[in-house]
Amino acid sequence: MVRGVLVGVVLSVALTGAACSSTPESAPAPSSASSSPTPSPPTSASVVVPPSTTPPAAAPVTVDPAGRALDEYLGGMAAEQQFRGAVEVRRGADVLLRKGYGNADVGTATPVTPDTRFQIGSLTKQFTAAAVLRLQEQGKLRVTDPVCAHLADCPPEWAPITVDQLLTHTSGLYNYTEAGEDEAKPFLNRHVVPQELVDYVKGKPLDFTPGTRWKYSNSGYVVLGVLVERLSGVDYATFLRQQLFDPLGMRDTGYDTVRSPRANGYTDWTTPGEDDVSLYFAAGGVLSTTGDLARWNAFLLADKPGVISSTSLAAMMSPHADIPGTQVHYGYGIEVHGGGADLTYAHGGLVTGYRCENTIRPSDDLSVTVLTNLSTNDPASISGHLVELVGHP
Template sequence: MAPPRNHATFLRDLGFRDLDRIVADGSSRLMLSRLLACACTLLMLLAGPADAQEQALRAPIGGETEAFTRKAAALMESHAEGGVFSGAVIVARDGIPLFRRAYGLADREWAVPNTPDTLFRIGSITKQFTAAAILKLAEAGSLSLDDPAIRYLPELPPAWAPMTIRMLLNHSSGLPNVTALPGYATQLGRIERSPMETVALLHNEDLLFPPGTGHEYSNTGYILLAGLIERVTGQTFARYLTDTVLAPAGLGATRDADPGAIIPRRATGYRREAGEWRQALPLAASAPSGAGMLASTLDDLVAWDRALFSGRILSDESRRAMVTDYGHGYGLGWYIGTAYGRRLWSHGGFISGFSAIKDSYPDLGLTIVVLGNTEIVPAQALSRELAALYLGQPARTEISVGRTVLDRYVGFYRTGPRSVLGITRDGDRLIAQGLGQGSGEPRVSLTPESDRAFVARDFVGQDGTIRVAFDIEPDGRPTGVMIHRDGIERAGPRIDRAIARRVTARRFTRLPSGR
């Protein structure tokens, strides 16, 4: 319960007397502030222990906010100094920023820094906007979520006939992921196509499972939804989304991230290749469509939560449908789960040089947004660590990287004229060891912060932390590594065993047979 703006009325309602004199006397304003603080404390106590604890989490003030800001700044600066984070971050409660900072460069060629107002591509966070657009059509009676998509798009293959709109929204349609097709990043994704022309690339592919019988995350489903919106409304997806969702929500900065458009304050996306920064691979403007076409800002994404959860955009029924877990931890454009014992509605985004996440804790009114303009930004891990700092709990990032991905990184990386980093796998962890100069280096276990960025903590050194980020090609091949340790950054390309032996002039033991 928050006090009304008329503080005197609020205190009178609680039984405090002689307030007219206090309010009229400017010298007594401090007394009024103290009375107000006491009243808020009394309300928390009367509400009961659980409610009081909730109020305390929702309203850190004064020194508590300052302490959180210091800890959040230290966390983000450690990643920025290590070259792992370039972007912007916000932690907001009830729409009010508690922490809002930017790091790194929006444009590396001109050394233009990121700011909290910089525009970033948000990738698959777009999906919750696409879902809202579909729900608006359902509210208008233009369609039903349980209608088969083929009713509106008769050109779809007959095998897709059982596929409903709801299945497309919650990834239970069985559609393969178009972005997983061979050559998508280097060829297919660079050609301008309408949404339905993109979907047609999969017409001859088998479904992963009969519609409605499984769950597999698929960008294809959301591209198909964009095509369905165009068919039903007679408008482009971008126009309908702007008119019915973005504009009513007051999102003035959020827009189609068309790479050919001139967009003020837009960040450039970057990747790493063989130890060097390079611009991200090009992607056709139309390629991501309803699955990931938007760019946005920190403030707009916080405003989106406020507009959506307040009922300004969707009806109560539509919002409940959006955040219902349909059996696989996914709603309609949102991952549905918990973190630190609190409900968490979330979605990440990864696209062409950008990595992002928006975490929403509805019971706390808390929104955390991490937007990065490099492909190695560990957005999810950073967001969960910021939540842990806010809640005063140990961080649990729960990032899991499969052994197949870990195995790709096993090998040797040149990090200096006579030094090499060796990477092996031990179970579900990567092990790093410096070879050559400083060959007395210990073996260090790396914990994943994302599928590309790893950290070793409690290491003997100046700051007790080593961060390792791998450069990869679109097909997943690693080409280089970046290491940050004791305030020093090293980067270098992947090399084979023979070159590593020559660099260090020593013999290497065989990599563990089990990797």
């Protein structure tokens, strides 16, 4: 059984959650055409292209005979107030389970459906990593480049840090979501410009010499998001939509600060609690649905359509660093667990009011996505149990 391991994603941003993950590690990717700096950044660092406002055709609830045990398990969890959210389990083209449990809005008793959007926290990192690899293919950077080659006003201490080290959490950058309540106050309950977060991190000493250790850092992915904007000349939301989401048909996925419809987030069964998604930016600000993430998983499994090259995809999913104290390795925005028939790729996400886990097992073409709007859920354990229940064919 595979369980996501939540590593060092402490949220102490004033009682909130951090754009978080499960377990991780690092490594370089193939370098493509090199290139020189950089078009000017977009004028509005957080101009957002919202997901489609046209309601999708309602996704039917699906409980395949092979998925009945999964539904019974989740239904029992929901009845005991231990789970609320949406789940999709697929084996290849077969949908074993696609269903919502509990309420998207407790006050109005609006139910979760398979179409409900959720904040996905650090699952965002997979899209940021793919965006960086896309820029590499376009000759606008190499993952082996020093970050200071592409970042304005780079602190001297950052000179040894490479793009690869940002992708793999080996840069030593202070993790801004570990800030204490007093320090975090200026960033809370308002729209945050990414450069504000970068400037805050610039004022902190490195946690260790770049490349010598592994430590989860949301700061590295915020910096990567700034590089995406700077090198592409468009805002982060637009780049993801044009380069990844539209080609993959992920019309309900996006970096969306305009509050399009989604499940409300809760810190316990009835207490609402959400942060402005701009606080998490390219480290954890994307929202999505189980269906769209199943499309993403199908791309990861089959490399179709080719939104990034097969070489880039292989680099993204290859283990680059060992996470101390675990049997898990980290690629680019993705965890690698086990091997052989049990080889599994996974990542979790946590922001205030939302948690999730996304898992694929290539040997079975198995895809398991668990999205929740409850901070007290443990989707990594739930996903691990679902994988156990499905078993190998």
